[in-house]
Amino acid sequence: MIFLKNDYSLGACPKVMNALVETNLNLSDGYGTDEYCREGADYIRELIKCPTAHVHFLMAGTQTNQTALAAFLMRPHHSVISADTGHICVHETGAIEATGHKVIHVATPQGKLTPEDIERVIEFHEDEHYVLPKAVYISNSTETGLIYKKDELLALREACDKHDLILYMDGARLAMALTCQDNDVKFEDLPKIADAFYIGGTKCGALFGEALVIVNDKLKEDMRYLIKQRGAMLAKGRLLGVQFNALLKDNTYLELGAHANKMAKILVDGIKAKGYEFAIPPQTNLLFPYFPPELIEKLSKSVMFEPYHLKKDGMKTIRLVTSWGTTEREVEEFLNLI
């Protein structure tokens, strides 16, 4: 079977796995207070050129979003604005609401939030009979495979500043966003854009783990309490430091992202060459082509992929996902099938 189903089924990239094996029997302090986590945090601060950032390593994406937003939405009436395709809106089983906070869904054409969306939400929530919008959630790249350009991000930043909103970026697929051919954002731009963000490991070469980076001083206090309270503090915390050291150094992380995008690009060119269109303009490693139902039926016999809900002129969409582990052979075999 050709695997184009997701970017999180494969294990760790070899560098990460080797680092875990090599450090396996080292003894170190628990709960993220070890030297590997310190080293990883230092390296990330260097990478993003923000010496005052706080870095916390967590285990998984939903956990990171839940822990971060439960921490940043400091009062019970604070709410977070998100595109209605946002991971926290639909795919986290109400994890944010479970911490007591409303997620304000914004309908968007393709999953990207704009300053105008924020303005409309602020205007609507006029007094204490409504929740108080206090944060904005974006994912980059988005769940629809799109990226935010630097000027789009700075415009969101401006809207957030205007309305005293925290800007939080979910970087589950940050490696793919930063290596997208349309991208003009660098690691070092992130602290100027987001109050906090996470560098996703799970989908970009780690066995598991996400690095939460807090830039805004007001959000730093007592974060370890909140991590522990959410059950998100790993006893052998060094496992996370070890992985991020291996991933981020020597540019491995971005190389893995670039590979996923490269495999996606071959797919896109091939699919277009066969005359098919895309429901969402392809930018990164998530692709949503329109195919005729018969083709989808045929593909399902030799390709692992997921259906997607958009339809047009008798055509349906499927979701194709490439990863750091996708091979050119797989991609070519897929193209031969269509």
Add this chain to the structure above:
Amino acid sequence: MIFLKNDYSLGACPKVMNALVETNLNLSDGYGTDEYCREGADYIRELIKCPTAHVHFLMAGTQTNQTALAAFLMRPHHSVISADTGHICVHETGAIEATGHKVIHVATPQGKLTPEDIERVIEFHEDEHYVLPKAVYISNSTETGLIYKKDELLALREACDKHDLILYMDGARLAMALTCQDNDVKFEDLPKIADAFYIGGTKCGALFGEALVIVNDKLKEDMRYLIKQRGAMLAKGRLLGVQFNALLKDNTYLELGAHANKMAKILVDGIKAKGYEFAIPPQTNLLFPYFPPELIEKLSKSVMFEPYHLKKDGMKTIRLVTSWGTTEREVEEFLNLI
């Protein structure tokens, strides 16, 4: 000033106030275990012809919605579906989310939910990565002044049965709904329609208080624990029993609702006669006429009302509300102004 701003600013209707004064120095057991509450509960069971219903008296509307839904959504992943104009969606400062549950907003043209809306929500929430829809919230009459007809309610009931959903009806303005000229629902129909509902006192003649009626056996257990935990158990609980006895007996409650509707009808006829249209078809005591901005400006000098967000052809809407205390003179004076 002509008061058409809301239906909750006036105090209690004379019968209710007299009953409170007469019983003021009676000693009785606390927390709703007294004879007045028992009598009120018995009377409600008789009224709705449902001898097995449980009745709890609470202090206020948001409190009742929050307490009821926190009780009925029994597991943390359970969520409630509502029209996006629903009181729990927008005007309760995230009270439901504060108990950990997501409210699923459904965009509706005019604030009424349909079985098709429910079907779409169920279809979308396909597995454990999504919250599990478990209840449907409707208000009757709605926040837009509309009522549900009996067949509409039975169709919602059927959709709920099909998908194992609880149907909960917010009856803040039940008196107006049941006495609307288009209405064909009786008190005794309610237990066949809703798993639980509340008979609103605050907006229909009481000083304060709402009577929560639980029909579905599965929702009855331990309700007093949940009321107490939400801070919703009044020490002098009998105040609520006393008021509902006074309100419901001799048909007072429905008479008050009918009066509000009657005053609204005069307004509607007069407004139409002057050539103005309504943004939402007028049915009960909430009216949303389109007026030119100059007229609205003029009205604001001698009428208390609230603005409303809908606009059309240079016209804006305001919200006019009649109540049991609105007088024909007030209504006529208003019509003379337009």
Add this chain to the structure above:
Amino acid sequence: MIFLKNDYSLGACPKVMNALVETNLNLSDGYGTDEYCREGADYIRELIKCPTAHVHFLMAGTQTNQTALAAFLMRPHHSVISADTGHICVHETGAIEATGHKVIHVATPQGKLTPEDIERVIEFHEDEHYVLPKAVYISNSTETGLIYKKDELLALREACDKHDLILYMDGARLAMALTCQDNDVKFEDLPKIADAFYIGGTKCGALFGEALVIVNDKLKEDMRYLIKQRGAMLAKGRLLGVQFNALLKDNTYLELGAHANKMAKILVDGIKAKGYEFAIPPQTNLLFPYFPPELIEKLSKSVMFEPYHLKKDGMKTIRLVTSWGTTEREVEEFLNLI
């Protein structure tokens, strides 16, 4: 039956009831934004000599504790310290925990908290694996009928300042505390002692209602959001302002408290004269005498009271409660029975 069961079964004192009747049909803005609430708040600020205090009127005691502590414990890991007899510990069905915060129970001999208790709690909670103590809850008078003297309160204040803790005082029976013969605390001392406190109406002459007073600037922000979110914002908010105006002016509130204490004093003297002892030294309107089981059995035929769990030498305790409505005749009849 002689009624010595509680201090919340009677309705409102005549002044309060008259004020409610007189203002019943006045129209005013909703949700506590009316002139009566403003007047009440102004009067309270004057009474406590704290012109910057914020005052919010809520409906009931558990609701006030829950709303206040959910607001003041600003982060999810913040917890509140309480004597284990405290109302929030045992008699509120976990209302504080339902907002996500731990209540740290402290075993005390008779229900009063000391600075040493606070020190021990702080020492024990050493790092982020523990909750962070952030507030101290005391009730004055306590659930055991005791009062805190001014020096005791100032010592608690000092301990709180030392450890950056909020001091919150539950004043459900503040009228009885401030009129206790052993008391040396005045209304105007309260802002120097507590960051926030409430003046209890329900047990001291109101039909219902508590006045939450916030002294500490840091706790004031957005309080109306939190009140609304907890379902604690009364539509006809003026009912609370009207009552507190009637209660507090002309010293009525303290006179009612003094009466309850005076009736209790007659009981105490009479019970002691008959040779009985008290399990907890009697100070205010809650009395815990040791009686032989036969006497308790006999009393239960003509007196309404509650059992209490303490025992000694074959004797058992009961709880006797006087109120603003207790009469000298009732008290004398009781003494004749023992």
Add this chain to the structure above:
Amino acid sequence: MIFLKNDYSLGACPKVMNALVETNLNLSDGYGTDEYCREGADYIRELIKCPTAHVHFLMAGTQTNQTALAAFLMRPHHSVISADTGHICVHETGAIEATGHKVIHVATPQGKLTPEDIERVIEFHEDEHYVLPKAVYISNSTETGLIYKKDELLALREACDKHDLILYMDGARLAMALTCQDNDVKFEDLPKIADAFYIGGTKCGALFGEALVIVNDKLKEDMRYLIKQRGAMLAKGRLLGVQFNALLKDNTYLELGAHANKMAKILVDGIKAKGYEFAIPPQTNLLFPYFPPELIEKLSKSVMFEPYHLKKDGMKTIRLVTSWGTTEREVEEFLNLI
């Protein structure tokens, strides 16, 4: 340095690490729906001789306790009883309370709960003004290193049955409990004792991970929703299945536990031989010897350990912990130091 500080700092035991490396690049379904997790669950059902049990693999201990109890305490007023030394009481930063539920702390002499403790709690919580005890939390072995014998567990089971309480066992150190020389409990006894329990991996040979076993049918429903909502569903879920397969097969898990206990036994014998006493009778791999302060000072230079708060006759306690990785040489070196 001799490492006797904890049993979670070391990485995975070689068998587990090898299994992770071997399966690293296998593609499989995500979120625990893969063949390794199925195989692991099947094996656990076989091991405990309970073919109907549900097994879920989670990432960490606090996460497992929080997820399980948030699921099992089905209504907001349900609470859990625990010895006040229990992990959920003190070392999880209020994780249970953060889900809205009260933890009822029971003072115990040495960290073990008895049926009498349960009876007292039940008696105290008499009506809806109190939380409703609905579950009992025990850890085996306890945080104090003690184990429950089979008859003690069956007595707790009986008390739970009597009062309709769920019995939940935290098995963070189950390997050490089941291989303690005083133990008479087998894997297959657990389903007769507990409604749910977890087999701890983190402290017994895994890189990370705990296997939650649900025996009671009533607790099984929708568990995957709750796991996802708590952020506890690992994308590469198979990592957990792979580890538990490696750990549990060929008896490795119990051998690792037995080794930790054996190393502890040598320590105990040696410490006793030198004339020192233990604050808590040593049974498993957590030891609490009384040492003179000078000795503790000396040890701190070449041994990693943690202080413990108990004191006696000028002696203080420290906590010594052995693990599957502790060597006889380390143990002997330690004994030479005292």
